[in-house]
Amino acid sequence: MEDKLSKLKDLSALLNSGVISQSEFESLKKEIINSKSNPSQEKDDEEIKNEYVSESQSAKKDIENEDERPLMNGSCNYLKGAMNVKQGTAYLTTKRFLFGKRSGMFQAVAGPILMHLAKGGNIIIDIEFTNLKSIEKKSHGFGSKYLFSTKDGKEFAIQWNRKQEQWLNSICEAAKRDISSLKVNRIGDLIEFK
Numbered sequence: 001m002e003d004k005l006s007k008l009k010d011l012s013a014l015l016n017s018g019v020i021s022q023s024e025f026e027s028l029k030k031e032i033i034n035s036k037s038n039p040s041q042e043k044d045d046e047e048i049k050n051e052y053v054s055e056s057q058s059a060k061k062d063i064e065n066e067d068e069r070p071l072m073n074g075s076c077n078y079l080k081g082a083m084n085v086k087q088g089t090a091y092l093t094t095k096r097f098l099f100g101k102r103s104g105m106f107q108a109v110a111g112p113i114l115m116h117l118a119k120g121g122n123i124i125i126d127i128e129f130t131n132l133k134s135i136e137k138k139s140h141g142f143g144s145k146y147l148f149s150t151k152d153g154k155e156f157a158i159q160w161n162r163k164q165e166q167w168l169n170s171i172c173e174a175a176k177r178d179i180s181s182l183k184v185n186r187i188g189d190l191i192e193f194k
Contacts, residue, residue: 007032068095072170078125079145079157086124090158092170095178097132097148099125099158125156129175129182129193135168137189 008029071092078086078099088101100123125148133149140159146168148156160167168191172184175193185192 004032004035068093071174072167074163074167075161077159077161079140079159088122088124090160090167092167092174094174096126096128097171098123098127099156125158127156129178132175132193134193135171135191 012025071094073089073091076088076090076099078088078101080086086099086101088099091098091100102122127148127150131150131152133151134147136147136149137144138147138157139145140157143159144164145157145159146164148158172186172191176182176184183194185194
């Protein structure tokens with residue numbers, strides 16, 4: 001099982017770096033998932049396959065449509081409350097910012113290190129740029145969280161695992177391209193979308 005997870009992680013890295021195409025990725029992923037393993041691991045392998053495939057397809061359906069294309073994705077956390085943290089994947093498209101949580105079953109089987117190879121497929125945050133009011137960086141423990149505020153009064157705290165500044169710049173650029181009249185003001189740790 002760990003061998004398959006390692007291979008899937010390596011394959012995902014090749015896709016993200018542009019070395020292989022999406023169709024090559026899908027073909028190789030099927031080969032890895034369907035490869036024979038130890039009979040005592042068959043149930044675990046089948047569960048991993050189902051979790052990985054269903055989460056990836058679910059997120060893909062939510063993101064891809066004719067007017068919209070994916071720009072970037074990466075591992076992050078949704079800080080729902082002081083004791084309620086959802087691990088998953090942030091997605092940025094040409095129209096919105098989304099967060100998909102990872103399945104608890106996959107995390108239990110894959111463990112804390114290998115779980116990052118699977119994308120969060122259950123979309124629980126969906127913020128269209130037309131509804132985005134601001135993003136504010138706030139201190140959180142030893143790091144920082146980013147508080148997304150919407151025009152309808154909702155707030156979502158996101159904590160990226162890396163490339164925070166790249167995410168913020170990409171969100172600002174995508175929002176400006178989507179809404180030509182949009183003004184983006186950066187004042188210290190606050191970004192306002194007007």
